[in-house]
Amino acid sequence: MNIPIYLDNNATTPMDPRVLEAMLPYFTQKFGNAASRNHPFGWVAEEGVDYAREQVAKLIGASEKEIIFTSGATESDNLAIKGVFEMYKEKGKHIITAVTEHKAILDACKHVEKLGGKVTYLPVKEDGLVDLEVLEAAMTKETILVSIMYGNNEIGVIQPIKAISDIAHKYGALFMTDAVQAVGKIPVDVNRDGIDLLALSAHKMYGPKGVGALYVRRKGPRVKVTAQMDGGGHERGMRSGTLNVPGIVGLGKACEIAGQEMESEAIRLSALRDKLESALTVLEESYVNGNVEHRLPHVANISFKYVEGEGLMMAMKDLAVSSGSACTSASLEPSYVLKSLGLSDDLAHSSIRFGLGRFTTEEEVDYAVEVTKTAVTNLRNMSPLWEMFKEGIDLDSIEWAEH
């Protein structure tokens, strides 16, 4: 077992050696520009890209013509939100999304608002799921796009995607999903799920950083997005820029491996996740955040009341995890995702996200449990809040000096 242990697979994943192997020739021998149509160097690169396009499409049940390669999911999200708004704003200017979305969606929506768009940010229920009735009530004739993430990056909850896309379509709107955390982890099928646009990223599924894709539906309906970068008209005019051939080949390989292995991987990881979770919730005053039935197999987000997340992570220095604590961000605000579940600030400050992955072993999980338990116990012994809780003092009865 190598220390430190990596349990932050929602932030990024290590690259699978099989992916690296597939990529390597495209840096040196097969270095051509995929847009060079007149010589074998270009053809070879294009072949690599075409094959990758098929691999990506296959994983999400799409046709290869519907895959637009990008620099990653942030670009895909931006292209989808801004590109749909620009393309369809004559039809309507209203977009619906949710407060728990990734910043790439939320900030792209803010940008659209500056351009005269109107955006509804749906609240979520206590378990992190979108309330379908609230969604339907927000739909108007002006709504051109509903954008709801597939699986959440902080708490791992999986939204009722098919039901959401049905509502969007009922009102004539397109449905977009940021599926960065879901693709390659659970079965995603654009036709079964009624998805019109989908963002994915290679580095969240054991591929390289700096490459992703946007799925754009071509049939029923034919969806178009306005390009956000001017240039050579690559990717059917939707995304200019010389293709990152090695990265794209890596993304393709990562998708192929995920397609073959995700079913067994999900079974293994959810068992390990459940083991970790049940061992840690034995601790008094520890709470699992988010819906536990509808969620990704590899994520556990737990609040350990009366200890602060960053202090806790420091005590768990052999574990690479993340926290919703304010202290981990520059803003000093705790996680907006956890707060939108209705979690009080102090519980949000006390949260730790464990993100398991393909290379996580049972031995590592067992070790993580021991380290976490010891850290929580030690910090509680040092916590005035824990002492007051143990003395039966109601912490809400104290007038805290908010600073």
Place this chain on the structure above:
Amino acid sequence: MAYSDKVIDHYTNPRNVGTLDKSSHKVGTGLVGAPECGDVMRLQIQVDENNIITDAKFKTFGCGSAIASSSLATEWLKGKSVDDAMKIDNMDIVEELALPPVKIHCSVLAEDAIKAAINDFRVKNGMEPIVLEKSHH
């Protein structure tokens, strides 16, 4: 964020964690911060008849820098007169622990905790609380 060696030292081996008898008239208790903000410090001092702080204890809910700031504060308090303790400035803590700008509020909280403990001690013993010239928050 990388922590300084001194923060890590205080965090790993915190000095003077514990609880003094808050009902004793020799003990002053300061409880500052708020759970919503992610840090709460409780700092206690025990003062002898010569106005010397003979013992200091803390408990802190917070990040590594908050724990280190309060640990350091208790170390500095022991043996000091109450008057000298009043002079401890948060910037002394920032300097000693090499806190980055984003963690300065941890040192402010420690200074507030010291002053709150001293005032609690003063009020308990029939003295006026010292009016603090500024609120940091």
